[in-house]
Amino acid sequence: MSSGKVLLGVLAGLAAGALVGILFAPEKGSVTRKKMSKKAEDFADGLKEKFNEFLDDISEKFEEVKEEISDFTQQSENSEKTKKDVTAAKG
Numbered sequence: 218m219s220s221g222k223v224l225l226g227v228l229a230g231l232a233a234g235a236l237v238g239i240l241f242a243p244e245k246g247s248v249t250r251k252k253m254s255k256k257a258e259d260f261a262d263g264l265k266e267k268f269n270e271f272l273d274d275i276s277e278k279f280e281e282v283k284e285e286i287s288d289f290t291q292q293s294e295n296s297e298k299t300k301k302d303v304t305a306a307k308g
Contacts, residue, residue, distance in 0.1 A: 239252065
């Protein structure tokens with residue numbers, strides 16, 4: 218069994234256990250629903266934050282690679298120019 222399936226199973230089990238625990242808690246239904254709603258909002262906010270951090274990291278890496286390619290292209294052009302100058306000087 219792949220580790221992805223195992224992780225998914227563990228997460229599903231944790232979520233189901235938490236839900237059953239909340240539903241059988243000795244509180245009014247309205248209080249429980251408010252708690253569940255608040256937890257869901259907190260989870261969604263955390264997920265959005267992590268996603269935005271991921272996008273920022275990807276953007277930074279993209280910019281770094283773009284700069285490296287630009288530098289490499291510049292060096293390559295300079296090298297070609299130098300080769301042409303040397304060839305012209307010999308001829």
